[in-house]
Amino acid sequence: MESDNSNLMIELCDARVEPLIMTTYYLMQTPEESCTLLDALMQIGLVKNASDSLFMTKGQVGVFGVTLGPEDSIYQGDRIELYRPILIDPKQIRRKKANQNKDAELKIKAQIRKNRKNSHES
Numbered sequence: 001m002e003s004d005n006s007n008l009m010i011e012l013c014d015a016r017v018e019p020l021i022m023t024t025y026y027l028m029q030t031p032e033e034s035c036t037l038l039d040a041l042m043q044i045g046l047v048k049n050a051s052d053s054l055f056m057t058k059g060q061v062g063v064f065g066v067t068l069g070p071e072d073s074i075y076q077g078d079r080i081e082l083y084r085p086i087l088i089d090p091k092q093i094r095r096k097k098a099n100q101n102k103d104a105e106l107k108i109k110a111q112i113r114k115n116r117k118n119s120h121e122s
Contacts, residue, residue, distance in 0.1 A: 008035050011079040012044065037061065038070035040080060059083060 007026040014021045027043045029035050041047045041061075050070040059067045063078045074080065 008040075008074075008076055010040060010074060010077070013079055013081045016082050016084050034073045035075075036070065037063070037068050037072050037074055037080065040074055046082075059086070 006028060008029040009024065009026050012021075012023045012025060014023075025040075025044055027035060027040055038047065038050055042049075060083055062068055062081050062083065063072075063074060065081070067083075068074075
């Protein structure tokens with residue numbers, strides 16, 4: 001199907017499943033009105049209204065890596081992305097990694113002290 005003035009071509013990337021699914025859709029749109037994210041997802045059949053669970057959790061839907069709300073506009077050629085829920089806070093991951101590095105440093109210092117102590121005793 002070719003795109004014309006009444007069709008809005010978008011891609012849908014569903015990253016909630018493995019492997020992710022990319023699908024192209026042509027949505028009906030009149031030239032004088034803009035299409036919102038909610039309108040597009042309703043035409044595709046993924047949601048029924050703005051209170052759908054997809055919109056209830058912040059950061060579940062975006063376009064090209066930028067999270068959007070139901071009333072944000074989408075444009076010709078946009079890629080709507082459906083994201084997986086975050087299982088762990090990125091701040092906790094960074095904190096844990098920093099603490100692991102610190103633990104490794106402390107273990108090395110303790111080993112050096114132990115070696116010095118053993119060498120002084122002999």
